[in-house]
Amino acid sequence: MTILRWVGALALALLLAPCVEAQTASSVQAPAGYAPMQAPCVKQTDGTCVPVSAANPLPVTGGGGGGSAPSATVGSASPSTVSPIAGTDGINARSVRTDPRGGLVPSQGVASTTRTTLTASTATALEAAAVAGRIGLTVQIESALSANLFLCTTQATSCSATSYDAMIPSGAGAGTTYTFLFAPSTRIYAFSTGTPVVVLNSWVAP
Numbered sequence: 001m002t003i004l005r006w007v008g009a010l011a012l013a014l015l016l017a018p019c020v021e022a023q024t025a026s027s028v029q030a031p032a033g034y035a036p037m038q039a040p041c042v043k044q045t046d047g048t049c050v051p052v053s054a055a056n057p058l059p060v061t062g063g064g065g066g067g068s069a070p071s072a073t074v075g076s077a078s079p080s081t082v083s084p085i086a087g088t089d090g091i092n093a094r095s096v097r098t099d100p101r102g103g104l105v106p107s108q109g110v111a112s113t114t115r116t117t118l119t120a121s122t123a124t125a126l127e128a129a130a131v132a133g134r135i136g137l138t139v140q141i142e143s144a145l146s147a148n149l150f151l152c153t154t155q156a157t158s159c160s161a162t163s164y165d166a167m168i169p170s171g172a173g174a175g176t177t178y179t180f181l182f183a184p185s186t187r188i189y190a191f192s193t194g195t196p197v198v199v200l201n202s203w204v205a206p
Helices: 002-024
Strands: 028-030 033-035 041-043 049-051 110-117 134-141 149-152 166-168 177-179 189-191 197-204
Touching: none
Parallel strands: none
Antiparallel strands: 028 033, 041 049, 110 197, 134 177, 134 197, 149 166, 149 189
């Protein structure tokens, strides 16, 4: 009987031990009271631990195995070494040509660029001679037009306000570019009652 009492007392003691331990365990101290033991917290200089928050984030520095920040990318590009393949720099126009499948056509560039100041009310040649094999043609104005600009592909010296192939209207702003739907090989002329500066760009087949 004594043995049974001893075994019963031991079993009761084992069952009560976790309860006693749980009652005596300390909680994590928080500014507004106490937080559960499983709450993540940040240790303070006075030894207390406050719950993680925006004001008290988890530390991310120190300790072993930390990676270093990547260094700046090495190398640079100088504008003087860049060759534009599309657009305009105000004087020279460039374009990108593609084949029917979308691939870039090689060896395609400006064959000639001329800059001409027109003589008022006079048919003026925009290039020294005809351009054989031309496949692209643009005309660009350097400043806003004060009068209509007429462009001629076949009229030559008879180019005028009544005989022309294309027109850029008065008031068109600086940099306005006209692209011909076809690119004749004939010498290009222009006519205006003003004296605009006109830039002509020709492309030839590769």
